[in-house]
Amino acid sequence: MESSDIRNDLTEILVTEAEIHAKLRELAARIDADYAGKDPLLVGVLKGAVVTMADLSRALSIHVETDWMAVSSYGSSTKSSGVVQIRKDLDTDLAGRHVLIVEDIIDSGLTLSWLLENFASRGAASLEVCALLRKPDAAKVEIDCKYVGFDIPSDFVVGYGLDYDERYRNLRDVAILAPHVYETAS
Numbered sequence: 001m002e003s004s005d006i007r008n009d010l011t012e013i014l015v016t017e018a019e020i021h022a023k024l025r026e027l028a029a030r031i032d033a034d035y036a037g038k039d040p041l042l043v044g045v046l047k048g049a050v051v052t053m054a055d056l057s058r059a060l061s062i063h064v065e066t067d068w069m070a071v072s073s074y075g076s077s078t079k080s081s082g083v084v085q086i087r088k089d090l091d092t093d094l095a096g097r098h099v100l101i102v103e104d105i106i107d108s109g110l111t112l113s114w115l116l117e118n119f120a121s122r123g124a125a126s127l128e129v130c131a132l133l134r135k136p137d138a139a140k141v142e143i144d145c146k147y148v149g150f151d152i153p154s155d156f157v158v159g160y161g162l163d164y165d166e167r168y169r170n171l172r173d174v175a176i177l178a179p180h181v182y183e184t185a186s
Contacts, residue, residue, distance in 0.1 A: 006168065010158075010175040015150050017172040020132065020160060021055065023149040027130060028059035030147060031100065039063050040098040045115070046070035046088065047169070048104035051161035052132045056102060067092040071111055084114045095123035100147075103131040104161045108140040116143070133157070133174065150174075156182065 031040075042064050044053035057064060070088035099119055106112055112129065119127055130147035138154045152174070158164050159171030164182055168175075 006171065009168070009178050009181045010171075011178045012176045013173045014152055014155075014157060014176060015133075015160075015174040017160070020149070020174070024052070024056050024132070025059050027147045027149060028056060028061075031056075031130065032060055032062050034146075035062055035064075035098060035100070038098045039065070040100050041092060041094070042066045042100050042102050043090065043119075044068050044102045045104070045111075048161045048163065049102050051169070052104050053102045056130065065092065069115070071115065084111050093122075094119055096125050098126045099124040099128070101127070101129045103129060105133040105135070105157070106131045106143055106145060106148075107135050107138050109143040110140055112143050113141045132160070133162075 040062070042053060042057060044050065044066065046068050047070070053066065057066060067090045068088065069090050070086070072085050072087055101112070101115060101119070103112060106129075112131075116127060116129070128147070129143065129145040131145050132149040134145060134148050134151050135154050136151055155176040156164065156179075157174050158168035158177045159174045161169050162174065163169045164177055168177070
């Protein structure tokens, strides 16, 4: 697929790369203040949060450790199934740790709700969430997200780490994926 074809698959740019970077700097300043002296563990949720976690962690001025967890509830669908599968567990013991889950997007909230329960059962001293994007109208469960970048509509979005069937993660902006892309794919 040529890069010029990618833009034909998008209907609207929702958040630009510049807006994302500005928001991540703002969130990082709050996280720096809230976690001063705590040495937090940032947990990124693979694969979507890679770009957000990299840029957020570089904007922080405090010492942090990082770890990754891979879970899936989407497959190649545009809707979360709500059934969580662990594809890669953490390498770090969470007992007594101040954990900040870094997410690309909160959609239904089902996967994140499961992660919060799972991490709490592992004995984290504190547990918070930082999400670049949140779809309030798509929520099926209430998630207490202390750090939110942008609230967006319930459209299917791609870019800045977000994908559809493993494509579009490399887009620098967050954009709405045109329905013709996923409605014809079955």
